[in-house]
Amino acid sequence: xxxxxxxxxxxxxxxxxxxxxxxxxxxxxxxxxxxxxxxxxxxxxxxxxxxxxxxxxxxxxxxxxxxxxxxxxxxxxxxxxxxxxxxxxxxxxxxxxxxxxxxxxxxxxxxxxxxxxxxxxxxxxxxxxxxxxxxxxxxxxxxxxxxxxxxxxxxxxxxxxxxxxxxxxxxxxxxxxx
Amino acid sequence: xxxxxxxxxxxxxxxxxxxxxxxxxxxxxxxxxxxxxxxxxxxxxxxxxxxxxxxxxxxxxxxxxxxxxxxxxxxxx
Numbered sequence: 001x002x003x004x005x006x007x008x009x010x011x012x013x014x015x016x017x018x019x020x021x022x023x024x025x026x027x028x029x030x031x032x033x034x035x036x037x038x039x040x041x042x043x044x045x046x047x048x049x050x051x052x053x054x055x056x057x058x059x060x061x062x063x064x065x066x067x068x069x070x071x072x073x074x075x076x077x078x079x080x081x082x083x084x085x086x087x088x089x090x091x092x093x094x095x096x097x098x099x100x101x102x103x104x105x106x107x108x109x110x111x112x113x114x115x116x117x118x119x120x121x122x123x124x125x126x127x128x129x130x131x132x133x134x135x136x137x138x139x140x141x142x143x144x145x146x147x148x149x150x151x152x153x154x155x156x157x158x159x160x161x162x163x164x165x166x167x168x169x170x171x172x173x174x175x176x177x178x
Numbered sequence: 179x180x181x182x183x184x185x186x187x188x189x190x191x192x193x194x195x196x197x198x199x200x201x202x203x204x205x206x207x208x209x210x211x212x213x214x215x216x217x218x219x220x221x222x223x224x225x226x227x228x229x230x231x232x233x234x235x236x237x238x239x240x241x242x243x244x245x246x247x248x249x250x251x252x253x254x255x
Contacts, residue, residue: 098212099211100211100218
């Protein structure tokens with residue numbers, strides 16, 4: 001009897017069982033098996049998220065709207081690349097992970113949310129600066145996303161920070177595992 | 179349990195595994211962990227929980243104290 005195994009969806013984590021298991025068992029070569037490549041990805045992601053947040057303070061032009069959307073598109077793409085680079089460990093539920101994977105994931109979350117506390121202080125200061133500039137008649141709301149880009153940047157940071165911490169800390173994987 | 183640099187745990191899992199003719203994947207499947215976890219364990223980059231250590235000992239047909247130690251194993255033991 002052939003019973004098609006259900007592909008469970010973990011709604012809270014935003015991932016499916018098949019995605020996690022395929023990622024964990026993937027033995028195809030990838031540049032992101034090396035720590036150095038993952039760290040470059042993390043730095044790129046951090047710079048782009050920061051750029052997405054601070055660009056609301058720049059004088060507005062039509063070109064800036066295009067840049068804003070391009071930044072957002074690249075950040076979203078890199079978010080999915082980052083998740084795959086850490087084999088979806090940062091997003092997987094406990095039942096799909098073994099004890100070591102749970103330990104490294106939880107350690108990454110601890111560091112990530114400490115960093116988020118600092119980052120959100122920065123976001124509050126940016127908001128105050130944005131509001132202050134509005135009082136001086138510098139209109140930073142003429143881009144397509146406007147103030148929303150600040151909120152999107154914060155949301156992307158919150159969502160991707162555990163994977164970024166994990167990608168930074170995980171050692172390089174050996175070339176061959178039998 | 180992550181490995182503490184101050185209190186390393188040494189092991190001879192790889193030696194015993196090879197004696198039994200098992201691959202990392204086979205040992206991993208037998209004890210219910212990912213094959214990479216066996217690799218981390220063998221390289222001393224991860225210290226197992228008591229439950230995992232007991233499972234490994236059962237599969238490798240040895241005592242936990244014969245597999246894991248807070249002192250380095252002598253080669254060829």
